[in-house]
Amino acid sequence: MQSTNAEGTTELKDKNTLPKRNYGLDNLKTIICLIVVIVHVMIPYTNMEVNWYFRPELPGEALTENPIMNFIKICGMAIFFMVSGYFIPTSYDKQGFATFIWKKTKRLLIPAFTFFAISILCTPYPMYHIWFLQILFFFCLLYALFRLITGWRIKEGSKLELSLPILAGYFLLICGTNLIIRQKFYVCHFTLLFDLFLIEPAKMMEYILTFLFGALARRFNWFLPHSKRLVIEVSIIIIATYIIKERYITLDNYIGSRLYTILESSFCLFGSLMIIWIFNKFLNISNKLIASISENSMGIYLIHMPILYYVQTYTKMWEIYFPLKLTLIILFVMGSAYLVSFLLRKSKFIRNFL
DSSP, X not given: OEEEOTTSOEEEOOXXXXXXXXXXXXXXXXXXXXXXXXHHHHGGGSOOOOOOSOOOOSTTOOOOOOHHHHHIIXXXXXXXXXXXXXXXXXXXXXXXXXXXXXXXIIIIIHHHHHHHHHHHHHSSSOOOTTHHHHHHHHHHHHHHHHHHHHOOOOOTTOOOOOOHHHHHHHHHHHHHHHHHHTTTOOTTOOEEETTTEEEOGGGHHHHHHHHHHHHHHHHHTTTSOOOHHHHHHHHHHHHHHHXXXXXXXXXXXXXXXXXXXXHHHXXXXXXXXXXXXHHHHHOOOOOHHHHHHHHTHHHHHHHHHHHHHHHHHHTXXXXXXXXXXXXXXXXXXXXXXXXXXXXXXXXXXXHTTO
C-alpha cells in the first residue's frame, strides 16, 4: 500500500499497522553505548595492542582481562549492528531511497565527520571512534541500493519461524566466513583508509551478517518472545561455548586461533540473540530518565572521546586508589558527555543531526 506525505514523497506501508516502539532494543543500544565508553576508559590500562592516545605512567595502574572488555571484544559490537539492522527495513519502507539515504547521511555521516574534525582541532590526535557510524552508513547504503535495484522486499509479518536449524545454518555462515578471512587478517588489527576510515577487516563479514540478521529479524518478527524450547536450546549452546572457552582458550591461543574464531562466532549469534531476548522480555520499559539517556546516547558516543583525553591526561599523576580513580573518570566522562549532548540538542537545528 502506498501513501503520499506532506512533502509529496511516496511512502510504502504494509496493511498491518507497525508495532509500537521497542523500548527493549532502545535500552540495549543505550547500555552498549555506555559500555563502549567504559571500555574506552579502560583500554589504556590493558595490554591490548592498539595505538591509543594515552598511556598511564604510575605503577600499579593495570587491568587484566575482565567481563566488560571480553563482552565488547567478542559480541558487543555485533549486537549493535544486529539491533541497528532491525530498524532498517521499516525505515526504508516509509521513506524510499532518496529520503532514507539523506536521513542516514544526516544522522550518521555528518555527525561522524563533524566530531572527527573537532577531535583534530581540539586534541593532538584524531579520534577514530566514529568508525561504527561510518560502517553502519555503508551497510545502510548497500541495503538501500539492493532494494532500489532489485525492487525486492520481504513483506512485513512474513512467516518464517526462528528455529535451531536456522540459527545453526547462520552460525555456520558467520563461522565459515570468519575462518576464511582470518587466514589473512588478525583480530584487533585495524586498517586506516584515506586517513579517515578505521576498519577491522577480520570482523567485517561478521558485522555484515549480524546487520543482515537484524534486518531479517524485523521482517520475520524473530525478536518477539521466543518459545521456551528455543530459549533453552540457545542457553545450552551458550553455556557449552563458555565452558569450552574457559577450558581450552589460553593467553597463548586467545586471539587468532581457529577455536577462538569458532567460539566467538557462537557468542556473536547465540549470545546476541539471548541478550536481545532478555531486554525484550524484561527491560521493554521506559521513563523520562531512560528516554533522555537513550535520546542522547549518540551524543554521548560522539562527545566522550575528546573529554576522555583531557580527563585522563589531567588525572594521569593522581596517586589515589586505582579502582576509585577509574570509577571517577568513568562517571565524569559519562556525565559530561551527556550534559554536552543534552545542551546541544536544545537547538532544533543540531537535533536534526544528533
